[in-house]
Amino acid sequence: MAGSPIGVNASPLTRPSITHVIFDMDGLLLDTEKFYTEVQEIILARYNKVFDWSLKAKMMGKKAIEAARVFHLYANGIPICIATGVCSHTRHFELKTQRHRDLFALMHHVVRGDDPEVKQRKPLPDVFLVAAKRFECGPIDPNKILVYEDAPSGVLAAKNAGILDTSFLQTADLVLKSLLDFNPSDWGLPPFEINTTPS
Numbered sequence: 001m002a003g004s005p006i007g008v009n010a011s012p013l014t015r016p017s018i019t020h021v022i023f024d025m026d027g028l029l030l031d032t033e034k035f036y037t038e039v040q041e042i043i044l045a046r047y048n049k050v051f052d053w054s055l056k057a058k059m060m061g062k063k064a065i066e067a068a069r070v071f072h073l074y075a076n077g078i079p080i081c082i083a084t085g086v087c088s089h090t091r092h093f094e095l096k097t098q099r100h101r102d103l104f105a106l107m108h109h110v111v112r113g114d115d116p117e118v119k120q121r122k123p124l125p126d127v128f129l130v131a132a133k134r135f136e137c138g139p140i141d142p143n144k145i146l147v148y149e150d151a152p153s154g155v156l157a158a159k160n161a162g163i164l165d166t167s168f169l170q171t172a173d174l175v176l177k178s179l180l181d182f183n184p185s186d187w188g189l190p191p192f193e194i195n196t197t198p199s
Contacts, residue, residue, distance in 0.1 A: 016164070017188030019144040021073055022131050025084035028150045029070070029103065030096055069182075069192075074106040076190035083131035083147075085113040085121045085154075109134045122153040125161030132161070146187060 023029055043049075059067065064097035073080050082104070084093075093112055097104050104110070111131045113199050118126045128147060133139040142162035149165050155172050166174040166182060176182055185191040 005083065015187055016143045018146045018164075019078070019138050019188075020132070020135055020146075021078055021080045021189075022083050022128060022145060022147045022163070023080065024147070024149045024154050025082050025096075028148060029082070030100065040161075070103060070106060072192060073184075073189065078189060079108045079135050080106065081108045081131050081135065082110045083127040084111070085118075085127055087194060108136070122151070123156030123160060125157050125163075128157055128161040128163055133165070134193065 005057055006012070026196075047156065090112075093110075109131070111127055111134065113121055113127065115127075115130060117130045120126050128145075129139070132142060132145055143164075145163045147154075147158040147165040149158055149161050149167050149172070152169055152171070155165055155167050155169050159171075159173075164173045166172060169175065174182075183191070
């Protein structure tokens with residue numbers, strides 16, 4: 001593994017300087033979880049089964065992030081992309097993203113689960129390694145990449161790729177209660193601008 005875990009209590013001075021960011025999609029950039037949950041509950045109810053958290057945690061992430069954070073990184077010249085295992089078919093991806101074209105146009109590239117180079121799904125690192133390779137001048141050193149991920153299998157995939165990750169899960173390199181808790185300057189990224197204009 002090329003990357004080494006950086007604990008949540010690590011000093012900003014001990015964290016590597018990040019140059020590239022990879023985002024998961026479902027449950028993070030797009031709030032699709034509630035739809036997956038409803039469908040799974042309906043299907044499993046037919047077999048007198050319950051779609052509980054132990055099963056859900058293996059399949060999806062937790063909550064959506066503010067698109068403004070993505071725009072901030074893009075506006076400051078940070079190369080960003082998406083690495084998702086859920087949208088394994090082009091048609092599904094197009095349906096999910098059709099109302100968010102402005103957001104997805106900011107991405108340098110998108111790697112989906114049906115990509116021929118992605119041989120195995122999360123928690124194996126394939127999707128993140130392929131994403132790192134496709135940046136300009138790729139592959140990018142995993143120590144220079146930060147992954148925003150919200151699913152347990154995605155956090156493990158990032159770790160298996162040697163890439164640092166932020167998440168809402170205790171196993172992440174940086175655990176966040178909310179994306180608002182993320183301080184990009186701790187990672188060598190441009191700080192969020194604070195609006196000082198009086199209201």
